[in-house]
Amino acid sequence: MKNKRFINIFGKAKKFFFIYYFDMVSFQCKNDGNCCKKYWVPLTHLDIFRLHIYGKINDLINYIELHEYNEENSRWKSIIANNTSYYLSLKYDGKCIFLTNDGKCKVHLFKPFACRFYPFEYEVCGNKILIDVNEQAKKECPGLILDNSEIDKEIQEKLKKLARIRLKEIELWNKAISEWNKDKIDLEELIKFLMRKAKEDYQYLLSKKLWVM
Numbered sequence: 779m780k781n782k783r784f785i786n787i788f789g790k791a792k793k794f795f796f797i798y799y800f801d802m803v804s805f806q807c808k809n810d811g812n813c814c815k816k817y818w819v820p821l822t823h824l825d826i827f828r829l830h831i832y833g834k835i836n837d838l839i840n841y842i843e844l845h846e847y848n849e850e851n852s853r854w855k856s857i858i859a860n861n862t863s864y865y866l867s868l869k870y871d872g873k874c875i876f877l878t879n880d881g882k883c884k885v886h887l888f889k890p891f892a893c894r895f896y897p898f899e900y901e902v903c904g905n906k907i908l909i910d911v912n913e914q915a916k917k918e919c920p921g922l923i924l925d926n927s928e929i930d931k932e933i934q935e936k937l938k939k940l941a942r943i944r945l946k947e948i949e950l951w952n953k954a955i956s957e958w959n960k961d962k963i964d965l966e967e968l969i970k971f972l973m974r975k976a977k978e979d980y981q982y983l984l985s986k987k988l989w990v991m
């Protein structure tokens with residue numbers, strides 16, 4: 779397993795209701811690409827579907843890998859084979875496969891949801907979604923300025939909306955993975971299966987006005 783961390787979009791569920799304080803922060807992305815070198819990016823079938831339909835990527839297998847990872851209490855269902863938990867992620871070789879040499883993201887407009895939350899993250903508290911700053915990002919993201927201002931309301935609202943859609947997509951992912959449940963993983967076969975499920979789920983999300991590019 780590669781020695782790299784994941785972008786925490788598995789989401790955390792708090793069991794109890796706490797009074798919650800937002801971190802004091804301003805944010806302006808510096809596009810330094812640092813986060814795209816440090817973390818592996820987990821994918822749902824719908825993240826992959828966006829790469830396929832908007833990025834016109836047909837040879838998906840060249841961009842995706844299986845990532846062994848055990849996350850207790852994850853809201854995401856892992857793919858289990860030989861008693862090992864796997865997730866799908868973007869290929870990583872010292873940096874994300876979509877990071878260009880000048881620090882840009884080749885799939886910026888339809889990048890995986892995990893990337894869209896960083897350097898923030900969401901938490902679910904009862905029926906509320908709260909946006910906070912990722913702890914690790916506080917130490918390493920040059921775009922964060924801890925200046926005692928509340929997280930911009932616009933950013934909060936945008937990320938809350940995205941988190942609600944994300945939670946629905948994870949629910950659909952979990953259903954798809956429950957159907958898959960094979961003991962051996964053939965990545966090509968798995969991607970084909972997930973693309974079939976994604977097409978159905980895409981139609982469903984469109985009908986509920988929950989689809990985003």
Ligand code: SF4
Nearest residue numbers: 814874876877883893
């Ligand atoms: S998909 Fe784009 S934003 Fe996400 S890690 Fe890769 S290069 Fe960075």
